[in-house]
Amino acid sequence: MTRKSENAATLSSLLGITDEEAANLLEVPISITVDESDRTGRALAHELAKLLSRTVTSVEINPKEHTASIEVVIGAAWPKTSHILPVTVTEGEIQIGGSAARKECSSEIASVVPLIAACYTAGMALKAALGDSFVLPGPSPTEGMVISIADILGEDQSWIERETLFSDTYLAGAGAIGNGFLYGLSHFRPVGTLTIVDPDKVSDGNTNRCILFQDEDIPHPKALRLAKNAQSMFPFCELLPEEATIQQLGKRKDGRWLYRLIVAVDSRRARRSLQNEIPGEVFDASTTGAVECVLHHHKQPTELACLACVYHEAPDELARERHIAELLGVDIELVKQHYVTPEAAQQITQKYPNIPQQELAGQAYDSLFKALCGEQRLKTAENRQVLAPFAFVSVLAGVLLAIDVVRRLSQDDDAPNFNYFRLSPWAPPVQDLRQERPRNIACEFCSQQVLLETARRIWTRT
Template identity: 35%
Template sequence: MYDTEENIRTLMSATGLSHEEATKKLAIRVRVTCGNSVPAIKLAEDVQRLLERTIAVAEPNEPCDVELCIQAHPVTNAPMHLSVEVSIDGIVIRNVIPGSESHSYEVDAPTDLHGLFRKAAACYIAGHVIACSVGQQADASSPFAIVPEPFVFNFAALGVTAEDLERPIQLTDTVLVGAGGVANGFLWAADELKLHGEIAIVDPKKVSAGNSNRCLYFDLGDVGRGKAELLAERVNLPGLHITPVQCDLHRHLADRPGKKATRVIVTTDSRRARRSIQGELPAEVLDASTTDISEIVVHSHSLPNEGACLSCIYAHTHDELQQDKHLAEKLGLTIEEIRTPLIDRGIATKLAANFPGVDAESIIGTSLDTFYKKQCGEGALLTKAGKQAAAPFAFISNLAGVFLALELVRFEKNKNQSSRDNYFFASPWQPPHRSLRRRRRRLPTCEFCGDPHTGKALRLLWPERYLA
């Protein structure tokens, strides 16, 4: 149902394990046991949905290596047990020995737990299960170095209250750019919000096998279908009209009134794409991204903007140029062709000539990264240092989507403030802390917000923002 090789490559990249060792690590079986309360049952369902895209989830009558007990007593003799205590304020995860007097299982769960808090908790629980199952690595900087227990996640660290999450949000002239893992997570989380209005999902790409590992609304049977169309078809948010658009943002805006969109929600997977989106000069931007499996970044701003824009957050780096050169050399393309968002007919013909057995027609409209993963070095996309690039595990992409939904709530609540924190980063393997939220200053050399001519263009495009 899911592409296991993608997860194996990710684990190999993060830990230095061999293919055989990583395969064995991810073959562990986890059983999820939960109490009878509605919050515990729903949380267990969310955790299982995330876990099954990375590791095996055991059925009740099957043996398991790890038993995860959510507001419940253990029912197996698994070598490892993890307990999850849920309260209205957050969750606590402990590694426990069944029958140990040092720990008592809490079986009373809150009767009222907001769904967005629950889904954030599910992501952290899934990550902790994977970290504990894989085991602590020799390298202390590894994301799999187990967090000292207990693992305590307080909902207050998310920066919003349950009351904030109940406020209706009206979406108008809004575009969701990207329909991959983070976008899936965003709409999965948005199901817990009171959204109304309309949103367009813009993505020119089709579903690839690797998408099934991260995208909660896709599986291997969807390979080859348009991402935007499929996501719009599978997501059901009462009160929100979703329109799929299978093209890039620039082409989509060319068909919109005024050739602009007031609000852009960004979930694309490249720094270059984000700078291109900023170049369209949207009035409001909300953005979430993942840095392989080590970090999640969330950013938002509106015009006029005292803080950084997308081009400041995702400034061009030397590593990008080196990776472009590496890809160009391995694929037999030019740097300019490597920077093309999707494979066109000319590039497809060239790749088919360079790689015998490749059908040019079948790769038109796919990304070069996807093509390279299939063709080179057991599917390993290498950086200039020879390290495999790691696609995020399911819980990481979806946690980024949850953070993006939370940022939408914060943005709506605080957007009239002249100065606010607009930048957040966190490890997906550790509980979030409020101290990590900060303002991000713009770069003085930024081609968009640092250029007085661009500033003039912004005032012409959005005069109401500057005259208000």
């Protein structure tokens, strides 16, 4: 039951309650009411049920009996109870809670919009289901929120219909964000090939946030399973799985490789180490626990922030690694390698004989730690720093990443000119948080003149 306990651990830390209380709260049933005739509304309902069912115990669309704590009422559907959260999508807006219009959802919208709406509705539905006595981030269901679709897709959305050519493109990380990325990307028209790289295997805890993984994917390689499960959504783009890290692929021979890298790995250190491969263009999304998503983009040669600038080593990161090392009984230098080596697995099983050694080798320390925290095998207050996001948080990060990739590659005139964007999955995006981040002078990559020179030499396009 790792899946349930990971969600409970995340909620308990957000609310400052015990895991047991949180687990009880997540038993809350949620229902969704939608009219059969509302095409966009039905798509929204379907996505919402898919996301919420990975977080709470029971979600039903148009149930026969109404016993749910909260009823999400989509479009002009007639409510069946008095505890409702109204949601609708107009041509320009996603309206959730508050004074959301009670009218049928617009059909004049891009196909990705119901999915975006579902991600934001999931957070609000959770708030509504838990009631006023629990405070989660962002506006309350009574206040409601309105998300401008143009804030996410731009004013001119003609780029959506264009084909996006993928060649020499790598997706690093087939976990929660990698899943969300492909799920979002399926609403666009990628053509070519995409290599999916991940050395890790699917574990029980993964299925609560990886939208394209099911129980039968445990314990198979993430990259293989993601490619297999997602391929049918991409008739013109071949997904090529590699059970390895980008570094292990070892293709950096003549210097010029990794023309384009999409980053969905699960730790700051892993992101920084990808910068050492000197990728030509980077699209990146990450989540900070369940409270924030971050998007980053750069293209070499650049004078602005690189991946290692954005995910510069934070003091609490070292403290966390030390903490992981201590609790697992592993040398800190081994933790810094990011993946559990056979040597480290041996050390861990000495301290935790109940964890089978073969389950450990190859796992990312962060994933392992999240799983063990969720299972209460390693329970302390400090473990709160490593929290698994809810499904809707990872999916939102992945979908926004897909939008960023397609939009920039389609050479949209209106393409975003930021290289760093922080946003909350619990509130509408704030445009002012789209920034042009300068280089970090202490960056482990940019502070080395020789690396900057190499990047310039390799990637100066003629």
